[in-house]
Amino acid sequence: MRRVLVVLTGGTIAGAMRDGKDTAPDTGASERLERLLEEFFDDRGLQVATAVPWGVPGLDSSDLNPQHWIRLTRIIIEELQKGDLQGIIVLHGTDTMAFTAAWLSLVLEGIPLPVVLTGSQLTLDYTPEDVQVNLRGAAQVVCAGYPGVWVYFNWKLIPGKRAHKARAIHPDAFTAVNGLPVFFSPEWGREAPKILLPELHWRPPQHLQNLLRKKETAETISTLAxxxxxxxxxxxxxxxxxxxxxxxxxxxxxxxxxxxxxxxxxxxxxxxxxxxxxxxxxxxxxxxxxxxxxxxxxxxxxxxxxxxxxxxxxxxxxxxxxxxxxxxxxxxxxxxxxxxxxxxxxxxxxxx
Structure with missing residues (x-):
């Protein structure tokens, strides 16, 4: 059985309303996300492996920086080396999702399987919510085997290196800078696509190998900042x-x-x-x-x-x-x- 790596980083998609006033990452919401994805992929014969790089329920993406990007990269490379991945989903806050997607587009250039970042503008406890639309859409992209780094949001698949957050709250949050998204219709998602098995003949570029050998500290990041x-x-x-x-x-x-x-x-x-x-x-x-x-x-x-x-x-x-x-x-x-x-x-x- 092939695996799908799901990385839970936090963000609104893993959040809940607090006292009806504001939103913050929530442990219960994270657990619901895991169950939704496990049910979806179990029906397609895929096993979910979960990674929580900064714990449950994670962080607001406004607090993520290059040190977090490096940690996320290490997790993905380690899982890739096991050789049985169908794809990767990164659940992420929208504020800095485009920055993380751009980073992953650089370090995972040429990757032969799908790496899909998604999130939401509204939480699962909000009506209507956009969590399940984006979650299931990202999962369909993984099953379809589209290689490369992508942002999936509001029925649109955007190359990770061209994603830009253009709306603060609206569910149609992302645009493609100097490019066009791939639009998926509701009919595309009605039936489970045939699972395409990626060939995993890929090695991290030498620059990335050099970076991952180093122990980047908060002090290093602070100095470069x-x-x-x-x-x-x-x-x-x-x-x-x-x-x-x-x-x-x-x-x-x-x-x-x-x-x-x-x-x-x-x-x-x-x-x-x-x-x-x-x-x-x-x-x-x-x-x-x-x-x-x-x-x-x-x-x-x-x-x-x-x-x-x-x-x-x-x-x-x-x-x-x-x-x-x-x-x-x-x-x-x-x-x-x-x-x-x-x-x-x-x-x-x-x-x-």
Whole structure:
């Protein structure tokens, strides 16, 4: 009998209302989720193996960080090595689900079986609830054998690297950034699909193997959190650069532009520093491919002429850029560009 790994991390899907006012992870809700999945997969001849990486009932996803991502990755790799998995379901809070999905898309690139993240905006004790729609949909995806990392939500299957939470409370929470979701109709879910058995000829990439050999501590994550910084460009506001930055994401406008005074302030702050931070040029405009050298004077790629190595967001989601930044500096701290360059376009120092 093949197994399905179900990872319970917490979130609203494992939550319940408290005093009719707010929602928090709940032990009873987690147990109900396990029973629902066990019944579903038992009818299809699949055995459920449950993992609870941070205990029952888990955590609100707002509190998850890269240290939790690494722990989750270790659990998945260990289970994959047993060789009898049909697929993986990660039950997760919606607030940071897209970030975890982006991370898993990086570390599990090329995986030959389904890894499906799902959750809910409403709890099981709410009427109507969206828990069972998403839970059973994710389970159907696993049975159908669609390989890769996905987010399943509200009848839509979205590639993990393109998922973005666009609505705060509405059950149709996620959109696909610069891509299209796969829509599943109710008829698709009426009958149990034929179980497709994935071929498990997959090995973790060398960068990931190097990362998992290390013992990343909260102190390591805390140090990197001060060195990998995001700055939001807003009219009339200027960020403060500490000088500790190893990588700096400028979240600008349009094609990847920023106020010229911010670019000048960055050049001035690091003018005499022996090592300048890498700059990731991103945009608040969600759609299309970004081109941070398209506009003279305000294009963030112009920093390359001032000695900075600049990377462009391209058509990636902001969640993917964030996960990629952490992966590059955790897995290859001496050569993060070797990972960044695999996914993003670079503008080398001195490049006009």
């Amino acid at each position: 001060r060195q990998l910084r995001w700055y939001l460009c807003m009219p009339g506001c200027a960020p403060h650069f500490t000088g500790e930055e190893k990588a700096l994401v400028l979240l600008g406008f349009g094609a990847g532009n920023a106020p010229s005074e911010i670019l000048q302030a960055l050049v001035s702050r690091f003018e005499n520093e022996p090592m300048k931070p890498m700059v990731i040029a991103c945009s608040q405009a969600e759609g299309d491919t970004k081109n941070p050298q398209a506009y003279k004077g305000v294009g963030i790629a112009s920093l390359a002429k001032k000695g900075f190595f600049v990377w462009g967001q391209g058509d990636a989601s902001l969640e993917f850029v964030h996960a990629l930044l952490w992966y590059a500096f955790l897995a290859a701290p001496d050569s993060p560009a070797s990972i960044l360059g695999h996914y993003l376009k670079g503008y080398a120092p001195g490049n006009p």
